[in-house]
Amino acid sequence: MDTYTFQDIFDIDFLQKLLDSLSVTLQVGISIRGPHGERYTKDSDYCSFCRDIVKKSPVGNARCELSDRALSAHCESSPYVCHCQSAGLTDASVSIMVEGEHLASMLVGQVRLAEDIPGEEEYRVNAHVLQLDEEMFLEHVHAIPVITKEQFSHILDTLSLLANQLSQLAYSNLQLKNAIRSLESQKLLHQQEKDALETLAEKDSMTGLYNRRKYEEEAERYSRQKGRHICLVSADANFLKLTNDIFGHKSGDLLLSNIANIMQSLAKNDWLVARCGGDEFRVIMPDTTLETALDYCRRVARNCSTDKTLSLPLSVALGAADWNSENETLQDCFSRADAKMYQNKAALKHELHVPDYILERLYDRQVLNRKVVEHTARMTLEFALFLGFAQENAIETSLASHFQDIGMAKLPESFSIRGQSRTQEETLQMKAHVLHGYTMARQFEELYKVADIILHSHENWDGSGYPNNIAGTHIPIESRIIHITGDYAYWTLPTITGGNYSREAVVQNMKERSGSYYDPELIEKFLEFLPGFNARVEV
Template identity: 35%
Template sequence: MSISHKALKTEITSDLNISTNIYQVLFERTATAMLISDENNRIFLVNRELENLTGYTQAELEEKIGLQDFLDKEDLERINYYYKQRRKGDDIPNSYEVKIIDKLGIERTALLQINLISGGKRSIISLVDITERKKLEERMIYLGYHDDLTGLYNRYYYEEMIIKLDRKDKFPLSIIIADSNCLKMVNDTFGHEEGDRVIQIIADILQDNTREGDVVARWGGDEFGILLPNTSFKSANKIVERIRLSCREWNKGLITPSIALGVATKTDSNQCLKKIINIAENRMYNDKLKNKRSIDNSLILSLERSLLSRNHEIRRHISRVRVLALKFGKVLKLSLEEQKRLSLLARLHDIGKLGLPERVVKLGNTLAVEELKELKRHCEIGYRAVKNFQELLPIANSILFHHERWDGRGYPQGLQGKEIPLLARIISIIDFYEMMTRDYQKGLSQQEALEELKKERGKCFDPELVDEFINSDIF
């Protein structure tokens, strides 16, 4: 550059009619990035804050590059256009947002303030980095219309779109109402973190099976709404079937997602959209009610599969306990209904272990005191899980109390004697015997295990049931 930095500074301070000291305060010592440029976008003076903002040195900025090297092309064109209009005396905005690309290629957003220097062709420009503020603003705007957990639209946006899409050129307008069949059970068994994951899975399934232009929203805890403009009732039902198929084929976690769905369609302006939505909602509830038994069976099987796949020990333990339970139930001359319940209890008595960490389940009684407390929670977790299913209610208390002791020193409630449900007393004996005789853990012989069982007669276990068990020929 032909003119020296010192001479240029003197010239500019003279043009601005300010002293060198005031110039230093206003320009060099300010916390705002500043520069002086001409009508050709050449840079003449910069301060240290501009170096910090752009990543370029003062020498690079004043000798090698111009505004075009770090300003977005569209923003530069706007600056040039405004410059010409400002020179004509037009009332032009002198403050607006621009994009800056720094030396490392990182994009930032800045608030630009520009003013002509009186009597010349140069402009003084200040730039304030507002990148973080813009991110926060964009985040707030996003959250205004989106559900934070799933990334789907939220109820506010959904209700806005209902109004916008309720017009003739969008008919037929179909509505799908969806509701999770399994969230409460998942929350009760695995905790709310896993429940959140189920909601995210359902959201992904709904999103994957709808089209661009469809509106998928989460409008409640486990409730979703889908708006399908220009979609017939028949086409909407095809989307519903795709959603159901995706749920059935999903095999990436503990529980197979299950969704109740209802569809309704508005075909002309005379129909009330609110009533159409109510029809879709009622059909969803009918779907839930009509299929409750098959839904429950599917979820129970899903729970059982998850438990059996946890590790080989659990699978072998449950298998042996079930065989012994079937035989011992007959020895005790239980009714057919009680035998069925005992068999079900044998399959599901440890279902609560699904809600515990793998390490706690695997190490069992060798755990430290705190971890052993954690293991004992499986009775209550299992109880909460099965309470969600009508079919399993008869064995819920037996799951809760199958680690109670005859002498009242068991858990979780310290019941004693015949306060403990019969099936829980039976399964606790079988459970103990199976653990004592595990051939895959170098267990005791049958006779040794029965001797150990006899020692616990009247302590851990119902003495009459112990006698029946020892004297039976079920082994």
Template identity: 30%
Template sequence: MNKAAENLTGRKLKNVLGMKINEIYDIRDDTTKDKMPSHFEKVLQKGEQINDRDHKLLISKNGNELLIEYSAAPVRDKRGNVTGMILVFRDSTEKIERLKQVEYLSLHDHMTGLYNRRYMHDSIKRLDTRRNLPFSMIYMDLNGLKLINDSLGHEMGDRLIVSVANVLRDMLRSDDIVGRLGGDEFLILLPRTDNEGAEKISERILKAISETKAGSLVPSVAVGSAVKTEEDQNIYDVLKRAESSMYRNKLKSGKMMRNTIVENLIRLTESKHAAVQDHSKRVMGFCERIANAMDLSDRETADLKTTALLHNIGEIVIPASLLNKPDKLTEEEYEQIKMHSEKGYQILKSIDEYAALAESVLQHHERWDGKGYPEGLKEGDILLHSRIINVADAYEAMTSDRPYKRAISREEAIEELKKCRGKQFDPDIVDIFIDKVLLKKESPADTAIC
């Protein structure tokens, strides 16, 4: 018995002389903690060797518990008679912890800590029994995740996912099982829960999620449920019905949800850029007046106004320190600023309601002479709405204070537009803007009567 054995057992060698070996080494089942039958006698009496890789509990004299693996081998004399035994204990705590971690990761989603797809599908099979009827499922989808990832980055998207997971974990009952199937999808299994119960839980989930926040954003989810009531119903058909119900609800609320996200993005963009509060709204106002002067249709005018409102939405990815920098930008910083056109295009292209406007946002910094960005288009190759926004945007920027410059007068801005006419700007749009918008004399009909 060496020093390590003394430490593990809490006994000194001098105090164990004469004791039975199973009294010295108190080995128990690690789950039940029942005392294990001693196998050491087999070594001493029969000369058998033991190599037990299944971890057990070694209980010390002081009651301390240690997870171990052990092996025992006989010691023989020259004649082959067993005269003793070599007993080796190995502390398996770290090994078991690693195994538990591997097992945990194999069953749980690494981001949220909820159960993963594999565990959820195993649970569906395990719970699909008569005693769990009625067996309900709630299928959930996080709205607008791709849009958030594209606009605010995957870190914000991950924060939304985790915030929803935390709500689900905190509010469900002990018998309920919740997991993340992957991406933006979640599943809740509700044994012994009827349709009414599932709908009440869905309502509580929607309310709780609407009251939580991830940064400045409130998550939004689509929810659908289905219930198995008869033993002969296929459980995976029930899962499909829950998913289909979720998608129907997603279609109903999807447009409103996406509009809300876009409004939040506009608000967040302008809050980052201290000097341009309501810039996009003013540009939209100028664009509407140009459209009226050009006799554009109501539909074209409406699309132009929406595009003007969204033209800088890509600035959501630009650091506020660059947008508000009072000094001249470096070449590298300017290249970063220029990314906003492409980023705005990507954001709008991912939203059905705004996809048709994405190209105009992409091109709103193209120049008439082909020296703009991002594609270097020129003249009529640039979309009409982009050419209109280019003029309105430049005029609004010139006549408003910026961190790097003071506003100039209307007259000075008009002279600048004329100077850049046919170079930066479409000459016809410049003429219309100056003559029919900026210098237009108010008629009696245009003057409000108080």
């Protein structure tokens, strides 16, 4: 009921005609108002007394409005009768109820009862209060027909019957409206479900692009349009498996979504961009030249290369071909685009050095310091050669030192925030970075051989390190070297997290930790090596 207005339930124009007719027939003024006095119909006046005399007076008009509002508020089962507050006439109110709720009131007025006619002096007082001419007031009030209480009771009975019928009609209309609303809601829900199913049938739920089914339907339709200039693009996301293996499927999904958003945002409205499964995307470009298709491929590749939101490069290999409908099928055209895509993919594999990209992201986040990393790698190479390592072995050790902290890429972004002490859980996460680094190194051909060195690069000579708490010579010598060179570089070079200690203080500290953190023999050799290295670096 709260959701519907009186005007929603009734035909107001019809009610107005009905009330106008009843007013003339019964010779009473009639109108319908809401519980708070709001007008639902105009006043149906059978005579001009109230309209042309009383309401022409500001005082009379205000009193009539107060009287009508008071009558409108009554919601009794039987008619309510009272004197009007303006001219001493008789008013009444008949309630229209729906399911116990007061919907409206039928107001009745302009009545002179034979048993309750004021004297002439009282009429003059009323005229004076209303600031009206007394003679004019008397002339018009005496023109109102006089009826008995019995006659007025019959009129109210008639109007009560009408109000009861209106109440029943309102109830029926409400039921119908509720039924219609329910049907409309069901229809809307059905349409929404239908739209959702249709969307699921043709859209990829992860990326929002069209799916393989929609692509194949459209490709079949276009394949019958011989002579139309159509280009096809084949695209394949790079590093999806690597992303899933290293950073998890959530990161892999984000990689696909980012590529999809770029491909869709750069496509024209009449192009169809689809994800056809896994890391595979396709684009149908009707009425498009090969030059335009190639430009699209270049812009997609460029926008992906500038996206630095992921820990691995956002990269997609693309190939385009234009359809020669006279000599090949549309599928043949796609096969040519696909072949070009794989050529591009092979070239990208050699161009993109993923481990370096990961380190760059760690530098950007200020998790690692580029100068410390590069200085450690150089020192490690020269120290390994000083110890008599073969050139190849020394280079491998230096490579391991360069990427020993690559596993930091799996730490939360919050670890880039400095000046805050870590919780115990965060410390455990941080120590796990060497395990992540080991796993990541095994994914890359260029780092596969040094994965074990990375795994043990944070072990201590006395077994108090991590992740496996191994000790002594069980720690690979390459890892023991990296532990020494990495700590020396970190403590002596200035960084936002510390360092910048004097060489003398660092050397003293390392001597004190010889036999606990560091291999004692290697520390002795390192202290022999250090002056010459520092001299070469300063030169």
